[in-house]
């Protein structure tokens with residue numbers, strides 16, 4: 001099987017409601033869809049996302065692809081490309097040498113040629129992965145927040161992650177109260193501060209939440225990403241709450257977190273190959289991982305293949321409209337499709353509707 005041609009699509013997806021955190025606010029996603037076609041009639045697709053600001057025009061993206069990517073994949077076998085290990089040099093420190101979209105399309109092709117779902121090709125045995133609902137709610141008012149939580153509750157989610165980090169701690173406490181009110185007392189609660197705090201402020205906030213009766217399963221990104229000493233202190237001193245970080249760091253940054261005893265749960269947010277390498281390293285340190293949001297929820301395949309994966313994030317975003325059959329979430333579990341490849345077939349009408357030149 002050799003790659004013979006490609007297609008690119010540039011999409012503009014207006015969000016149903018603004019999403020954001022203590023630092024940012026977005027009203028649209030700009031997506032690039034890469035389709036790779038092979039000489040034996042298979043097609044694989046992958047995705048890349050830019051939040052808020054528009055991507056370059058389709059013709060510019062095609063020129064960049066033809067110049068920067070196409071010569072290294074044209075005529076090659078997807079399996080060889082996806083498995084290739086490159087030395088971390090020249091701007092590819094610790095990461096793969098392909099874009100996330102191309103790598104996803106390659107794995108889709110490999111699994112289709114094997115006539116297997118991707119999670120099985122990656123070594124996964126069960127298609128079901130624990131998932132948590134992630135509200136991305138910082139820019140929503142209390143009523144919108146309540147309505148969003150209710151939708152997740154009705155779909156069977158028993159674990160929720162909300163945004164904190166408001167300058168006024170009573171805002172955080174009010175929102176944690178709403179979580180319990182809608183989801184029930186037995187809900188598992190995670191919070192994400194998106195680097196709003198210092199280490200000291202983090203300890204004050206978490207203890208204040210605890211004193212108000214809120215047990216926090218993990219605090220995500222409380223301080224700036226490369227404050228390894230700060231994260232080490234937090235891991236040592238927050239005895240009832242796990243510290244989840246790594247979302248904003250590449251492979252080398254995640255390695256440094258592990259070396260500094262500065263993480264309790266590593267947040268994976270990268271390509272399949274780089275995430276698997278980071279998960280392997282984390283397992284060697286006895287540290288579990290969790291998966292952040294992935295476009296069209298394709299991370300379910302990766303999560304199903306990682307024995308140390310605690311759970312997968314789900315934010316119910318508009319990108320799932322692009323799928324003929326989106327990834328299913330039932331009773332708090334994500335289910336990898338049992339179709340060959342990653343199992344996401346694009347709805348061509350929706351693709352045309354959201355396409356821009």
Ligand SMILES: [Mg+2]
Pocket residue numbers: 192220221247
């Ligand atoms: Mg986060």
